[in-house]
Amino acid sequence: AAVEPRATCATGQTVKNAACCALFPVLQDIQNDMFAGDTCGDAAHAALRVAFHDAIGFSKTQSSFGTGADGSIFLFAEQELTYGANLGIADAFNLEVPFIKKHNISVADFIQFAATISLTKCPGVLQPPFMMGRVDAKAAAPDGTVPEPFQTVDTILARMADAGLTAADTVALLASHSIAGADDVDPDLSGLPFDSTPSVFDTQFFVETQLRGTGFPGSSGNQGEVASGIAGEIRLQSDHLLARDTATACLWQANVNNQAHMAQTFQAAFAKMQNLGQKNLVDCSDVIPAPPSLPASAATAFFPAGLSHADIEQACATTAFPNLSTAPGAAVSLPQIVQAPLTQGDCDDDGEGKFSNFFLRFAN
């Protein structure tokens, strides 16, 4: 049988493609310093979100939308971070730029690599693949490439399709909101989780977005926010509508209590998203560490305490919502996600701040 060629890196690991050796020092720095003690918390969430906002700057038909996963969101931060849809991405900029400056991989590769490593911090994620070799942007993406939470399902799906992502891909990608929350949708409250388990990649997000909305974690009337079903949880209008639209409701519900389906479809759609607009990439999947497995206690979806099937707004017309058991005890209010101390960079988010991206672009 043919023996696959392998390379031994200076750092000691063995990989199929020698080019991937460049990632080990970056991996070590990300693990030890950038994420430090963050186990699928605020820093991991920030690194995951920015990977989407960079990659989605791409269109199959309009070259002016950019070259996708090309680092433009940091390289042209002084422009892209002023777009409303990118509010809060300054956190990822401040988190990552000091580390980007220390390494010689492309900014585009760093953003997607950091997101891939962020996923390996989250129990329940399937081993993510990783491709390397993205070419950095020559120009900013224009405003309007990133979907907004106040848009209609049709608008969001059309934008995603224009970038090459189907409705099924979109629902699959939104499993990311199982390990996520919002800092800026409610102007007074940060770290509001999208599901009751924001540090576990489980199917609770798909259960909880189907609950009848009963209240707001803080103020009402915020653009892009609708009532959620659990105290302390925030619900995006876009997630609420995607869970109920005839185009996506059955895709959405198919994730409920089906961890394997959610994890597999997310793995495939995320890999597709990470490579938008890029070609001639090298497979460096063998650099990526294994994610922690899902604890047995998180393997089965549940109705939050005090709620039942009667609180579900059934939307998929062809399949009944799965029967789940109710978590024991009295209804609880979810805690806010602890904010990472993202103070290392120097980007301020008020639209008139300084941007160390100029250093990234010209002085390296």
Ligand code: HEM
């Ligand atoms: C398709 C439509 C989508 C919309 C409208 C949307 C909207 C949002 C909004 C409004 C927030 C809250 C931001 C804040 O206030 O801090 C958020 C957070 C987040 N989103 Fe999405 N999103 C979408 C898709 C995605 C995708 C495809 C991914 C990744 C694959 C993603 C990953 C995240 C993550 C990880 C967070 C949490 C960020 C943090 O805690 O710092 N989202 N999203």
Ligand SMILES: [Ca+2]
């Ligand atoms: Ca981009």
Ligand SMILES: [Ca+2]
């Ligand atoms: Ca979760």
